[in-house]
Amino acid sequence: MVVTSSPGKVMSGTLYVVATPIGNLQDMSPRALEVLRTVALIAAEDTRHSARLLQHFGVSTPTTACHDHNERDKSVRLVERMLAGEDMALISDAGTPLISDPGYHLVRQAREAGVRVCPIPGACALIAALSAAGLPSDRFAFEGFLPAKAHGRRQRLQALAVEPRTWMLYEAPHRLLECLEDMLDIFGPERQVVLARELTKTFETIKGAPIAELVEWVRADSDQQRGECVLIVEAMPAPEESEGLNPEAQRVLDILLSELPVKQAAALAAQITGEKKNRLYQVALGKG
Template identity: 60%
Template sequence: MSESVLYVVATPIGNLADISERAISVLRSVDLIAAEDTRHTRQLLMHFTINKPLFSVHDHNEEQRVSRVLDELSQGRSIALVSDAGTPLISDPGFVVVRAVRQAGFSVIPVPGACALVTALSAAGIPTDRFCFEGFLPAKSSGRKKQLQKLAEETRTMVFYESPHRVLESLKDIAEVFGEGRELTLARELTKTFETFLSGSLAEVIEQVEADSNQRKGEFVLVVAGADESSDDDEGSVAAGRVLEVLLEELPVKQAAALTAKITGQKKNSLYQQALSMQKN
């Protein structure tokens, strides 16, 4: 085992059998383990009969832990950085430490393994050739909608993490901004006993989640199809034009365009211009 190295070690997201032989070897060989939650990691280590000194590195103390990590490395010790589950730094602590270690000239070696976003993408049945990871959306609905508005015209597949007490509200906000017809796969409790995939339009998935309280329990990954790159053309544009025409009979231009965008998934800016033209005519 190399000295003065920080190993970034991925651990299972649920099924303990998913840990790699290399990860086990590294955890057994390092001098210290920096863990997001030492109690959680100690349970994992006990399962694999690994006994190593632990210290915490989490969201609330990461800045303060940098000095200890650098001090240990400067004394020739090796450290494994782990999060509670999956790959460290991916919606988990570790960025501040990794950046500081690299800037100090020490080696950072990744030990790859489980990652919830990649696991969900691989089985979602939604295009994976281009995607973006957005982590957790803001906790409040107003913040979520503001962030989602920025992504409304994103053509890549989008991946979000979500917690059980917000998943239904987040799905509804996504449907309001992206349109209820947008395709989605909701992945729940990945690699665990109650692993579930719900796929379909946002409206269909929301209906299933509302009908079954079990679908609001656990840890979630939301895989959302990107906006149609040809959404302003052909049949979609014609259908949006009809909706816009009807709404303009009852609503101001801006409201009609915004509501049509939500219903059809078309681009709001182009619908607004189309509405202005309709109004003039």
């Protein structure tokens, strides 16, 4: 229904950003269903995928595709309809829209046009994974998906090696093992990583371990390389003052770092100075 504030003046509609289940359909909220049934149009990442969800819940509202390839242009027309008084909902294939999913351009254009944007919260894979990971969650970072190509992925992991907060990423199942192997090479064997896979679904798995152990576990079981994956990574451990390097070890490490990659410099410095290789590695990462 179009609401008018005064004769002849039409108030704009509302854009509802609606979270949908990431697996278990019982996670759909009554409020989300009410919104989806009463809006004029649902903008969906994939209308064919969403049709099954909407049919399950008896939602007959018309849908339109709003995805990475058409979102900029489609948003202009959708915002015009909301300015004319229509309410709309935005959904992704699963979970909360905009979290590594389309929707940013529509939400931004709606807000810039003065359209009310209302979140309808619900399932979100990264928050569900973090809540069950057992790693510090008072401060955390989300990296979305890392680059698909090995070189870009390793560069990004090098930068994340010194991240002082718990951090998370989504990874495609066919790249999961390669990503973990890169982490092992760059972070060393002891950094804690939690794999949260197929959350809320039948074969939900949440496994935390030092990277070296987690790599072997995933490598040995191909079933762990299937489905939707979230990785939660321990922050770089803060060095304790009592474990500070002596000046000679620091000098040797600095010289080697000027000529060698971090991992190789730390290993060689350990042989020369007798310091622990992991400690030298962490110090070297802090200088990178």
